Amino acid sequence: GQNIDQPTEMTATEGAIVQINCTYQTSGFNGLFWYQQHAGEAPTFLSYNVLDGLEEKGRFSSFLSRSKGYSYLLLKELQMKDSASYLCAVVYNFNKFYFGSGTKLNVKP
Amino acid sequence: GAVVSQHPSWVICKSGTSVKIECRSLDFQATTMFWYRQFPKQSLMLMATSNEGSKATYEQGVEKDKFLINHASLTLSTLTVTSAHPEDSSFYICSAQRTAGPYEQYFGPGTRLTVT
Numbered sequence: 390g391q392n393i394d395q396p397t398e399m400t401a402t403e404g405a406i407v408q409i410n411c412t413y414q415t416s417g418f419n420g421l422f423w424y425q426q427h428a429g430e431a432p433t434f435l436s437y438n439v440l441d442g443l444e445e446k447g448r449f450s451s452f453l454s455r456s457k458g459y460s461y462l463l464l465k466e467l468q469m470k471d472s473a474s475y476l477c478a479v480v481y482n483f484n485k486f487y488f489g490s491g492t493k494l495n496v497k498p
Numbered sequence: 499g500a501v502v503s504q505h506p507s508w509v510i511c512k513s514g515t516s517v518k519i520e521c522r523s524l525d526f527q528a529t530t531m532f533w534y535r536q537f538p539k540q541s542l543m544l545m546a547t548s549n550e551g552s553k554a555t556y557e558q559g560v561e562k563d564k565f566l567i568n569h570a571s572l573t574l575s576t577l578t579v580t581s582a583h584p585e586d587s588s589f590y591i592c593s594a595q596r597t598a599g600p601y602e603q604y605f606g607p608g609t610r611l612t613v614t
Contacts, residue, residue, distance in 0.1 A: 422602065429608075431591050431608045434604075476542070484595065485547065486532065487544065488541045488543075
C-alpha cells in the first residue's frame with residue numbers, strides 16, 4: 390500500500406557496498422523504518438528516519454529525503470550473513486505501518 | 499527488553515476449523531498491536547490494528563468476521579481465524595508498540611498456519 394517501491398532483488402559481493410532504494414507516497418508521512426528479514430523469520434529492526442539526512446549505525450546507514458519521498462539503506466563491508474530481505478516500512482497517520490514488497494539481497498563470496 | 503512472543507509457532511488444521519493465535523508483549527505494555535500476514539516471497543501485509551479495550555481496525559479487504567481480533571489487555575492480543583480454508587495458509591506475524599505514534603514496532607516470531 391501507499392505506493393512503496395523497492396527493487397525486487399539485488400546481488401552484491403562480500404566486502405562490497407550496496408544501496409537499497411525505497412520510494413513512497415509523501416502525503417501523511419510520519420517516519421520510515423528499515424527491517425531485515427531472513428526467510429521464515431520475523432523482521433528485525435535496522436533503522437528509523439523521521440528527519441532528512443543520514444543515520445549511521447555501524448555498517449548500516451539509512452538516508453531520508455522527505456520532499457522527494459525517497460530513502461535508501463546502505464550496507465557496507467558486506468558479509469554473507471547479510472543475505473536476507475530488506476523491508477522498507479513507512480508510517481502514515483502516526484501509527485499505520487505499510488511495508489514495501491522487500492528487496493532480496495544475495496551476497497556472493 | 500521489548501520481547502514479543504507468539505503461540506503457537508506453527509499449526510496445521512483442517513479446513514472449516516478455527517485457529518487462535520496469541521501475541522504477547524513479555525516485558526512491556528503495548529498500547530497497540532498489529533497483525534500482519536505474509537505469503538511466500540511477499541512482504542508483510544497489514545491486516546488490522548488492535549488497541550487494548552477497543553475494537554480492532556481492519557484494513558480494506560480483510561474480513562473482520564473471519565479474522566477475529568481481541569486485545570483484552572496491554573500485553574495480549576489474539577487473532578482467531580474462523581472457518582479456515584487452504585487459502586488462509588500463511589505466515590501470521592504480530593507486532594507491538596510501546597506507545598502511540600510512529601514508533602518502532604517489535605515483532606513476534608510469527609505463526610506458520612497450514613490449512614489442509
